[in-house]
Amino acid sequence: MKAIVLTQKNKYPEYTTFNIKENYEYKEKIKIQASALNHRDLWIIKGLYAGIKYPIILGSDGMGLYREKKVLINPGQYWGENEKVQSKNFKILGLPDHGTMADYVYTDKQFIYDVPTHLTDTEAASLPLGCLTAYRALFVKGEAKKGEKILISGIGGGVALFVLQFANAIGMEIYVTSSSDEKIEKAISLGAKGGVNYNNKNWEKQLIEISAGIDLIIDSASGEGFKKFLNIINPGGKIVIYGGTRGKINELIPQIIFWKQITISGTTMGSDRDFKTMLKFVEEHKIHPIIDSVYKMEDQENAFKRMESGKQFGKIVLINPGQ
Amino acid sequence: MKAIVLTQKNKYPEYTTFNIKENYEYKEKIKIQASALNHRDLWIIKGLYAGIKYPIILGSDGMGLYREKKVLINPGQYWGENEKVQSKNFKILGLPDHGTMADYVYTDKQFIYDVPTHLTDTEAASLPLGCLTAYRALFVKGEAKKGEKILISGIGGGVALFVLQFANAIGMEIYVTSSSDEKIEKAISLGAKGGVNYNNKNWEKQLIEISAGIDLIIDSASGEGFKKFLNIINPGGKIVIYGGTRGKINELIPQIIFWKQITISGTTMGSDRDFKTMLKFVEEHKIHPIIDSVYKMEDQENAFKRMESGKQFGKIVLINPGQ
Numbered sequence: 245m246k247a248i249v250l251t252q253k254n255k256y257p258e259y260t261t262f263n264i265k266e267n268y269e270y271k272e273k274i275k276i277q278a279s280a281l282n283h284r285d286l287w288i289i290k291g292l293y294a295g296i297k298y299p300i301i302l303g304s305d306g307m308g309l310y311r312e313k314k315v316l317i318n319p320g321q322y323w324g325e326n327e328k329v330q331s332k333n334f335k336i337l338g339l340p341d342h343g344t345m346a347d348y349v350y351t352d353k354q355f356i357y358d359v360p361t362h363l364t365d366t367e368a369a370s371l372p373l374g375c376l377t378a379y380r381a382l383f384v385k386g387e388a389k390k391g392e393k394i395l396i397s398g399i400g401g402g403v404a405l406f407v408l409q410f411a412n413a414i415g416m417e418i419y420v421t422s423s424s425d426e427k428i429e430k431a432i433s434l435g436a437k438g439g440v441n442y443n444n445k446n447w448e449k450q451l452i453e454i455s456a457g458i459d460l461i462i463d464s465a466s467g468e469g470f471k472k473f474l475n476i477i478n479p480g481g482k483i484v485i486y487g488g489t490r491g492k493i494n495e496l497i498p499q500i501i502f503w504k505q506i507t508i509s510g511t512t513m514g515s516d517r518d519f520k521t522m523l524k525f526v527e528e529h530k531i532h533p534i535i536d537s538v539y540k541m542e543d544q545e546n547a548f549k550r551m552e553s554g555k556q557f558g559k560i561v562l563i564n565p566g567q
Numbered sequence: 568m569k570a571i572v573l574t575q576k577n578k579y580p581e582y583t584t585f586n587i588k589e590n591y592e593y594k595e596k597i598k599i600q601a602s603a604l605n606h607r608d609l610w611i612i613k614g615l616y617a618g619i620k621y622p623i624i625l626g627s628d629g630m631g632l633y634r635e636k637k638v639l640i641n642p643g644q645y646w647g648e649n650e651k652v653q654s655k656n657f658k659i660l661g662l663p664d665h666g667t668m669a670d671y672v673y674t675d676k677q678f679i680y681d682v683p684t685h686l687t688d689t690e691a692a693s694l695p696l697g698c699l700t701a702y703r704a705l706f707v708k709g710e711a712k713k714g715e716k717i718l719i720s721g722i723g724g725g726v727a728l729f730v731l732q733f734a735n736a737i738g739m740e741i742y743v744t745s746s747s748d749e750k751i752e753k754a755i756s757l758g759a760k761g762g763v764n765y766n767n768k769n770w771e772k773q774l775i776e777i778s779a780g781i782d783l784i785i786d787s788a789s790g791e792g793f794k795k796f797l798n799i800i801n802p803g804g805k806i807v808i809y810g811g812t813r814g815k816i817n818e819l820i821p822q823i824i825f826w827k828q829i830t831i832s833g834t835t836m837g838s839d840r841d842f843k844t845m846l847k848f849v850e851e852h853k854i855h856p857i858i859d860s861v862y863k864m865e866d867q868e869n870a871f872k873r874m875e876s877g878k879q880f881g882k883i884v885l886i887n888p889g890q
Contacts, residue, residue: 326803328802328803328828329802329803329827329828330802330828466819466821467821479652479653480649480651480652485821485824485825486825487821487825488820488821488822488824488825491821492817492818492819492820492821493816493818493819493821494815494817494818494819495815495816495817496789496815496816496817496819497811497815498789498790498808498810498811498814498815498816498833499811500833501808501811501831501833502808502809502810502811502833502834502835503833503835504652504833505651505652505653505832505833505834505835506832506833507830507831507832507833508824508830508831508832509828509829509830509831510821510823510824510825510826510827510828510829510830511825511828512825512826512828
C-alpha cells in the first residue's frame with residue numbers, strides 16, 4: 245500500500261509504497277479516506293518525541309471505511325482503568341504503532357467508532373486527537389461551566405480551536421491570545437468576545453482590562469508568559485496546560501497561588517470515556533471542526549510545511565484520492 | 568485588660584495594658600484562657616504581611632470561656648458563600664481585628680464553637696488556624712484517601728503536624744521531609760513510615776527509593792526544591808501548597824505536568840464548612856494537637872523567639888494564668 249513513512253530524523257517523511265508485515269499485532273483493517281496532522285507529528289519528524297523508531301507511518305487522526313461503514317479511530321489507546329491518568333500501556337496511534345497516513349490502518353476493534361453523521365469526511369478526519377485533548381482539558385480538568393470566562397492561549401491550533409467551539413457551545417465568555425491579529429479576528433467571528441496579541445508588551449494588562457479577570461485558562465505554551473496567568477486568573481480559578489511549546493515555567497509566586505486558591509492541572513489526550521463523551525458532545529452540539537487546508541497525500545510535504553509555518557487556523561487534512 | 572500588642576515593625580510585641588474602645592465592632596466577649604502562635608504572627612511582627620496596622624493585639628488561635636462554656640473561635644472569618652475561595656470580606660482574627668493574645672477577645676457569635684470534649688485547654692487553644700488549614704489542604708484540596716502515599720514537607724510546623732495526624736487517622740502511608748533528623752524521628756514515632764533530610768543533596772532520590780513514588784504532597788515551602796516534586800509525584804498525583812517560605816517556584820517542566828496529569832493547588836485557611844467538618848473530624852478521631860511548649864503571657868517574647876528558631880515541633884502555646 246501507499247503510506248507517509250518517516251525513515252530518519254529531521255527529514256520530511258516520504259509518500260511511498262510500504263507494506264506492514266503479515267503478522268502485525270492488529271487485525272482490524274480500515275481503508276483510510278482522510279487523515280489529519282497534529283503538532284505531535286512535527287515533533288516526531290524533528291526527533292523531539294520519546295520512543296521514536298524508524299520506519300514509522302505517521303498520523304494519529306483519520307477516518308475511513310470499515311465493514312462498509314464510515315468510522316474514525318480513537319488514537320489514545322490502552323488508557324487503562326484509572327480515569328485520572330493513563331496507564332503504562334497507553335500508546336498513541338502513529339507512534340509506536342503505524343498511523344493513519346496510509347491506504348489502510350490496522351487497529352483493535354475497541355478503538356473504532358462510527359463517524360458522527362453531521363460531519364463531512366474531511367471534518368471527521370480532523371476530529372480524533374485534538375478534539376479528545378480539548379474535551380478532557382476543558383470539561384474533565386477545567387470543569388468548565390456556562391457563564392464562566394475562559395482564556396484560550398495560542399488560538400489557531402487544532403486543540404485550541406476545539407476548546408473555543410466547545411466553550412462557545414455551552415455559553416462561556418471567551419477570550420483568546422495569539423501572535424496574529426488576523427487569528428484573533430477569526431476567533432471573534434467564531435464566538436470569542438475578545439483577544440489580545442501576546443507580542444504586545446502590555447498584553448496581560450489589556451486582557452485584564454477587557455475581561456475583568458478570567459475563571460479558566462487553557463494553555464498549550466507554558467514558558468515565560470505563564471507566570472502572568474496568576475495575575476489574570478480570578479480567585480478560585482483554574483489553569484489547565486496541555487502543552488509546553490515555550491518551555492519551562494518560572495517565577496511562580498506561591499503566595500498568589502495559595503491566597504487566590506488557584507489550581508494548575510496538566511492534561512494530555514484522554515481516556516476511552518473521554519473519547520466517547522467527546523463524540524456525543526460533538527454530535528449533540530453539531531460541532532464542525534475548523535479546517536485550515538486540505539492536501540492530497542502526495543503533497544504531504546507542503547502540509548507539514550504549512551504546520552511548521554504556524555500560519556494555520558484549524559486542522560490540516562490529507563485526503564487519499566485513490567480510496 | 569492585659570494583651571500582647573504590636574506597636575511597630577520588627578520589634579517584639581509588648582505584654583501591656585490595652586483597652587479596646589467601647590464601640591468596638593464585635594460584641595461577644597470571650598475570656599481567653601490560652602492562645603497559640605502561628606507563623607502568621609511572626610510575618611506580621613516582621614512587617615511581611617499585607618494590611619498591617621498598629622497597635623494590634625496579635626493572635627489567631629485561642630480558647631476561653633463564653634457564657635460559662637469552654638469555646639474556641641474560628642479565626643477564618645467572613646469566608647463567604649463560595650467554597651472554592653474566600654470572599655473579599657474574608658479576614659483572619661489577629662489582623663485586621665484584635666486577636667486572641669489578650670484577657671478578652673471580641674468576636675461575632677457565628678465564629679464561636681464548643682471545645683471538643685477530649686481536649687485540654689492547651690490543646691484546644693492550639694487548634695483553630697493550623698488545623699483548619701491542614702484540613703482543607705488534605706481533604707478538600709488534596710482529596711486524601713486511605714492507603715495513598717503522602718509526603719508532608721517541613722514536618723514540625725503546626726499545619727504539617729495536623730496533616731500528619733489526620734493522614735494517620737485515615738490510614739495513609741506517610742513520608743516527611745525536614746532539615747532535622749530528630750524531627751523526622753519524632754514524625755516516625757507519630758505514625759510516619761519514613762522521612763528524608765532535605766539538606767542531603769540526594770533527598771529526592773532517597774525519597775523515591777523509600778516510597779516508590781508519592782500520591783499527594785502537602786507543602787509549605789515552595790522555592791527551589793519544588794521542581795523536584797514533579798519527579799517524586801506519581802502519575803495522576805496532587806501537590807497542594809499552603810505556604811511559600813522558600814520563595815518563588817522555578818523550572819517546572821510542563822511536559823512532566825501534563826504527561827503525568829499532575830494537579831498543583833493552592834490553599835489557605837478554610838471556609839466555615841471546613842471549620843465545622845474539621846472539628847467533627849478532630850472529635851471523631853480523638854486527635855490531640857502536638858504541643859511543643861507552653862509559655863506564660865508575660866513570657867511571650869521567648870515564645871516568639873522559640874518560633875523564630877525553627878526548632879519547635881508542634882504548637883507554641885501562651886497561657887493566661889490570671890484567668
